[in-house]
Amino acid sequence: MSFTIAATVEEAVEAMANGARPIAGGTDLVVGARHGKSALPDDLVAIDRLAELAEIGPGPGGHRVGALVTHAQLMIDPFIVENYTALADAAALVGSPSTRNVGTLGGNVMNASPAMDTGAPLLVFGATARVAGPGGERTVPLDELWTGPGTTSAAANELLIALNLPMPSDRCGSAYVRLEYRRAMEIAVVGAAAGVTLAEDGTVASASVALSAVAPTIVAVAGTDALNGLALADAAATAAELASDQASPISDLRASDSYRRHCVGVMAKRAVDAACRRAAGESISVPVNRALGIGAA
Amino acid sequence: MSESATPQNFDLEVNGISYPISADQGKNLLSVIREDVGLTGTKEGCDDCECGACMVLLDGQPVNSCSYLAVQAQGRTVTTIEGVMQGEEMHALQRNLLDEGGVQCGFCTPGMIMSAHALLDRNSNPTPEDVKIGLSGNLCRCTGYAKILAAVEKTAAE
Known part of the structure; x- marks a missing residue:
């Protein structure tokens, strides 16, 4: 068993290559384990301190929302509320204030629940997922990322780092x-x-x-x-x-x-x-x- | 979970005091606060992230401590209900909950206070709807909520 705190995306990806599972807010992973849904992974790498993944800013062809941006951030971020309002609508409905404080957009996306709230807005905006693995980064359309309830096409050693959102149009x-x-x-x-x-x-x-x-x-x-x-x-x-x-x-x-x-x-x-x-x-x-x-x- | 689990050793700051902790990596923050730190004001209700009896503040924001790994709280600040008292003096939220009749069995009260505390820290002039949303992760089976909401609104108005 191991628990490490990643200081960089590279460290997180390396730990995942060695079998660790990433944990951010734990609102799915820990709650699921306590439910008996699936045991807590033996090896964990905490990614919640990777500040560069907690930012909302310009990105390729539009805007980039880091995987660690919380629901609490999304629901009040003036830029998201103005330009990607449906995503703010969805984030504001997730759980309770405590869930929204620690629960992240990346966690919601990679948990891949068919009932997730942020997924439908992301699909409507044509968002793509940016994942990092041992061989570098790649971009995955969301309809190729989600493969079924709780499953994704990302490899076990790939970490979601951001969602890229195309520029909104006028009107x-x-x-x-x-x-x-x-x-x-x-x-x-x-x-x-x-x-x-x-x-x-x-x-x-x-x-x-x-x-x-x-x-x-x-x-x-x-x-x-x-x-x-x-x-x-x-x-x-x-x-x-x-x-x-x-x-x-x-x-x-x-x-x-x-x-x-x-x-x-x-x-x-x-x-x-x-x-x-x-x-x-x-x-x-x-x-x-x-x-x-x-x-x- | 492996039976040969080696404990994690880390420092946990609770109410401004740093405690050396040695605990399994799967141990939740609630159990570490109650068993290792020895502060029992934080309650275990549903143990399922539904009821909010276990609410503590992590870096000032409410978090369900039943479903948060203690080892993830290292390097952050944890505030529990014991950290809300000002010496021997009750916090205004505590006093107003008593005055308004917002406490019956009292089991939800510490969690309610932590959520209300975080709400008032970021919004000193909440609307009644803001208060409801702020407390929406906390269940109470006694009061019917009206007196709790009144106590929080009264505190904000003071």
């Missing part, structure tokens, strides 16, 4: 909405993110939608070209149909498959609605769930 807006039964310490029953760019006449010029908790991974909705040229209400209704049609949810103790299929359409409709309104300049505070009274009463 764009985004939102993430989820169905929840309570307002804290909750996991999405289903969720939807939307990113919309409006034409000068106020109709949709382009849109992307992604869904949480209705498939083995976070999934992008296909055929969102059908929203182009539509006004807000029709675009939202079309997104709802596409989302419900394409969902392949399971039944579990939180919801049946048919309820999830219906509700993910409702969430997609609300996400497109809020994204269009934000794109048009309306101020809807983060998170949308609270601002519009979505979720538990």
Whole structure:
């Protein structure tokens, strides 16, 4: 058994090459171990002090969010709230203040839960993952990173170091909405993110939608070209149909498959609605769930 | 977990005092605070990161100590409910919780105070909604929350 604190990304990658698993806030790893889901790894390398991975700043082709940026940072960062609002919406819904203080974006992405909140916004923005391994760094599109519930295509010795987000366009807006039964310490029953760019006449010029908790991974909705040229209400209704049609949810103790299929359409409709309104300049505070009274009463 | 676990030796700063700790790397911060440091004000409730009875401040921010590895807290500052008292004098949050009737069985109280403390440190003028969000990781099965929220709002207004 071993525990080391990495001072550099290289040290972390080296420890991982020797079999150690990375730990940042531990909100999945430690909680999972205490649940008996899977034992704590014998060898751990703490990455939570790698300050260079905790920054939000310019990146290749847009902006770079370090893997160690916490949910608490994301939900209030003025740049994220302004330009990648759906990501702030999602971060603000994760767990409780304590979860958000230590839980990181990188941890959420690599835990690869199909119900993760930050995944659908990242997919809508076209984010890519930057991973570091013994042979150097590489970039992985998120739809190639997530391979199933709790699994990724990253090798065991590869460390996620950042998410790269393409530059937002003019007249764009985004939102993430989820169905929840309570307002804290909750996991999405289903969720939807939307990113919309409006034409000068106020109709949709382009849109992307992604869904949480209705498939083995976070999934992008296909055929969102059908929203182009539509006004807000029709675009939202079309997104709802596409989302419900394409969902392949399971039944579990939180919801049946048919309820999830219906509700993910409702969430997609609300996400497109809020994204269009934000794109048009309306101020809807983060998170949308609270601002519009979505979720538990 | 290997049976031949070698303990981790590290210093842990709790309420301004540095304690030498020798503990398994999988031992949670809550158990180290209660068993190794010997401060039992921090409570174990669900032991599952749900209830907030174990809330402590790590570098000033609330953290569920049941689900945080003690070894990861080395080099950081930990504040527990014992660190909130000002000598023999109660902190305003403690006094107002008593005055408002926000304490019944008292098991959630230390965690509530730590979350409220962190909230008021970063936002001295919270709205009622801010207070609810600040305490959203803390469960209470006695009070129905109204008196706890009132006590925190009263403290902010003082």
